[in-house]
Amino acid sequence: MSLERFQVITPAHTNYRDLVRGLTKEIWPEFMLHDQVANENWHELFDRFSDYQLALYDTQNRRVAGMGNSFPLRWDDTLEHLPEGGWDWAFQEAVRNHRQGVEPNVHCAIQIVLRPDYRSQGLSMPMVQAVRAVTQSRGLKSLIIPIRPSEKHRYPLTSLDDYITWKTEEGLPFDPWLRVHVRAGARIIKVCHESKAIRGTRAEWEGWTNMQFPQNGLYIIEGALNPIEINLEQDEGIYLEPNVWIVHETG
Amino acid sequence: MDTSRFQFIKPGDLPDYRDRAGDLSEVSWPEFMLHDPVANENWHELFDRFSEYQFALMDTAANRMAAMGNSLPFHWDADISDLPEMGWDWVFLKAVEDHKNGVAPNIQSAIQIAIHPDYRSQGLSTEMIRAMREIGRSKGYEYLVAPVRPNQKSSYPLISIDDYFKWTNHEGLPFDAWLRVHARVGAKLIKPCHAAMTIGGTRADWESWTGMKFPQSGAYYIPGALNPMEMDLEKEEGIYVEPNVWMAHKT
Secondary structure (H helix, E strand, O other): OOHHHEEEEOOOOOOHHHHHOOHHHHHOOHHHHHOHHHHHHHHHHHHOOHHHOEEEEEOOOOEEEEEEEEEEEOOOOOHHHOOOOHHHHHHHHHHHHHHOOOOOOEEEEEEEEEOHHHOOOOOHHHHHHHHHHHHHHOOOOEEEEEEOOOOHHHOOOOOHHHHOOOEOOOOOEOOHHHHHHHHOOOEEEEEEEEEEEEEEOHHHHHHHHOOOOOOOEEEOOOOOOOOEEEEOOOOEEEEEEEEEEEEEEOO | OOOOOEEEEOHHHOOOHHHHHHHHHHHHOOHHHHHOHHHHHHHHHHHHOOHHHEEEEEEOOOOEEEEEEEEEEEOOOOOHHHOOOOHHHHHHHHHHHHHHOOOOOOEEEEEEEEEOHHHOOOOHHHHHHHHHHHHHHHHOOOEEEEEEOOHHHHHOOOOOHHHHOOOEOOOOOEOOHHHHHHHHOOOEEEEEEEEEEEEEEOHHHHHHHHOOOOOOOEEEOOOOOOOOEEEEOOOOEEEEEEEEEEEEEEO
16 A cells, blocks of 8 residues: 555644544444543543644545554653553553643553554554654654554463463564564563453443353453453452553664 | 245255255354364264254255254163263264164254354244254154253353353343253253363364464463363363253153
8 A cells, every 4th residue: 555645644633533533433342442541531632742643644535544642751760660550550640740740751652553444554564653753753762552462352361471472483473563563673561461441330341242241250352352350249340451561762 | 934935855855965064064163163073983974874863954945055953863761860971972972882783762862953154043943943853753752852052152151151051031041042942942951061072183273273373371262162272282282172051852
C-alpha cells in the first residue's frame, strides 16, 4: 500500500473527533471498553494532551486507518521499576503530573491501533514511527508503552512472563505486535501484571461477553489475555489485564 | 422439518455414502477431533458389522447429506449407572468385541449425530435422535444410551464437566444445547464420563491441527475442545482427554 495516501492528523484537524468516532468500538472486544480509569480520564487526552494525539488519515477513502494516543509524564527512577499498574497507572500519573505542573520527561503511549481492514498492509511500522516522531519533537528521550500483545488472547493459560520469551525462528518475539516494536528498535522491559483492571457485575459480564456465569471460578473470555474470575457472593467479575512495558529510546 | 424435502437413507442406498459421510464429519468437527485413534482404527466396523445402525438425512432438493447418525449395539448386563468412564472409546471397542465374539447385544449406543453447519438450528437434531431410537426399538432393546458431547462446553473449558452438566436454563432443562436436545425428547442424564475420548499427538501434529504454537509444556486452551489440552515437550506429546456425558433414552 502506498504510504503517500496516508497523512498524520491531530485533533487540530477540523473533523478529527468525527473521524475517530467509533474507532475504539470497532477495535476492542466489548469488555475492554469498561476500564474505569480509561472511561473517567479519556477526555483528558484532549483537554490536557491534545498535541500528543494523532490519527493516520487515508486521504483516498477519507477515513481514519489508525490512531495513536499518548501523553508525557515524569519518571525519575530506572525504567526497570515501572509499576505493575501499567496502563491504568500511567494514565493517572500523567494527569496528576499535569495538574500539579510537574515537568514531564518521558513519553508514554497508551494506544496505537489500526482498524481491522487496514491491518497486515505494512501500516503498523508507520504508526509506531508517527508516535515516535512526537517523542522527538517534544524533546523527550524515551517512549515507554504498556503493550497489549496481540496474540496472547489465544494463549490465556500461559503466563505472560513465559509468553514474552517465546521467539520466532529469527529470534524475534513470537507475538506479532511485540515483534513490530522490537523490529523498530524497542527493548522489552518486563511484564506489568495489573495494567488494567476491569470489573463488572455478573449481569454486566454476561452482557459484555454473551456467556453465562452460573458459578464461581475462572472463565476464558474471547479476546481476554488471561481468564476472568467470577465471584457470585460479591456479584463481581474481575479481569486483570497484563501488558508488557517496552521502551523506544529515541534520544 | 419439511418431510417431503428430507429423506432418511441407509448406507446401501447411495453408492458414495461413505465418502459423503466422511465429508460431513470433516465439516462438523474441529480438526483435532478427527484424530481419535479408536475412531480411526474402527470406523470401518460401523459399515462392516453394524450397517443397519447407520443412517443419514438427505436434503433431496439439494442432493446433499444434511445430517448423519451413527450407532451400534452391545451387550450390557450391569446397571446403566455403571457405564464406564471411557465412554465413547470404550463403547465402540466393546461393540466390536461383542460382535467378534458372537455375544448377543441387548442395548444400543449412539456414537455420533452430526448436523452439517448449513442445516443447524432447524430442528433436525430431534428428528435424528428419534430415528436413531427407532432402530433400537425395532431390535427390542430397552435403552439407547449415548456418551453425549456437550458442544457448548467448549466455551467453558475451565469449568469441570461435573459442574457443567448440572447447569440448567430458566426452564430447568440442561444449559447445554446438545444435552437439552436429548433431554427434551425424554433422555435422562446419567453421569459424566471423564475420558470419553483420548486424543494424542506430537507437538507438530497439534500445531498443524490447531494453527497454534506450543513452545512450552503446560495446559493450552484449544478452540472447540471441552477441556484444555496438556502439552508435554519432554515426551514430545500433547494429550487431550475429552469428557462427555452419559445419557439414556428408554425406547
